[in-house]
């Protein structure tokens with residue numbers, strides 16, 4: 001079987017982490033987000049994963065790089081560089097930044113193809129093709145003559161990925177496409193699905209409805225027959241607005257309620273909530289080792305290579321990545337500490353994300369959705385209340401209210 005993962009956009013809402021790596025490669029529970037999906041696909045016998053990528057320099061210029069543009073304009077005003085030269089710098093920078101993003105992705109593919117023994121390929125758009133167009137572009141990769149259905153996943157959703165159940169249900173109903181649905185409190189930000197309770201047959205699919213239609217939403221996980229590809233042309237197309245409603249009208253679209261947890265982790269608050277749900281689900285699977293001991297509260301994931309000092313109190317809902325050093329007397333709760341971070345004595349971190357290779361000084365207090373980019377250094381005794389800090393910065397004075405530090 002084949003699978004396609006939609007990897008569009010720049011993850012602007014997960015900045016500054018996405019200034020260092022593309023969103024699907026941001027660590028979640030100690031491994032890149034997309035790896036959770038690829039591993040689960042491998043488990044049900046998927047042999048090839050196609051990453052549908054749409055990183056383009058133009059988009060980078062317009063949407064992605066305000067922070068860099070701001071820094072460059074500061075540079076220009078400090079050094080009297082003319083606006084023309086500045087613009088040329090910006091263009092060159094954006095082309096390189098975009099090239100870098102795709103290159104990082106390609107290197108990642110090579111690494112994990114070997115580790116997981118699964119074929120991972122890229123299908124790269126020259127213009128954003130939306131959520132359906134990429135399927136038409138990758139048509140030849142998805143059809144292998146077997147007639148098997150293929151998976152399509154949004155790259156920013158995390159769940160237990162019950163793919164085996166999805167295959168079983170898809171085979172049982174004989175329709176053309178199956179989508180997984182989950183219940184949420186705020187359905188208006190999602191695609192809402194109205195379905196027959198007994199059979200799962202979808203009656204209506206309404207993307208981001210303005211009025212209440214129902215509370216079961218599209219979880220961004222699909223199993224589609226190859227015939228769905230005949231409905232999609234090679235042009236920007238929305239699967240949610242242009243494809244699913246038509247299949248539903250023909251009564252060939254089915255929905256299965258996703259067992260277990262689900263979260264779109266494309267923004268920091270949801271990322272932290274997603275970590276809680278993910279660790280909770282690991283706790284239920286006896287095979288996975290969460291940390292234990294007098295210094296651990298609730299669910300905590302600590303990489304084997306991390307070093308934890310004396311007298312710390314860690315948890316609940318914390319993940320600590322490879323090579324981290326947590327010195328004595330540190331307090332951590334509801335946070336992610338990524339690879340290579342050092343947290344010095346008696347620091348206290350809650351509801352925050354600490355990016356790769358950063359340092360938090362002793363007696364520092366970091367809280368309220370503080371997000372430190374890669375290689376940020378928070379000096380001793382500093383307080384951060386919701387600071388969003390760009391990579392490679394040194395924080396020498398406290399951040400008293402939520403703000404971006406460039």
Ligand code: GDD
Pocket residue numbers: 006007008009052053054125127128129130131134153154155156157189190191192207217218219220240264266
């Ligand atoms: N390759 C490619 N090209 N991928 C794209 C493009 C594109 O032009 N546009 C969006 N994507 C990818 C995104 O990276 C993401 O993985 C997926 O398509 C969905 O796009 P989002 O921008 O995250 O959409 P959303 O979160 O507002 O809504 C979608 O997800 C909800 C679940 O989280 C919809 O599918 C909703 O129906 C759904 O409920």
Ligand code: MG
Pocket residue numbers: 154156264266
């Ligand atoms: Mg999304």
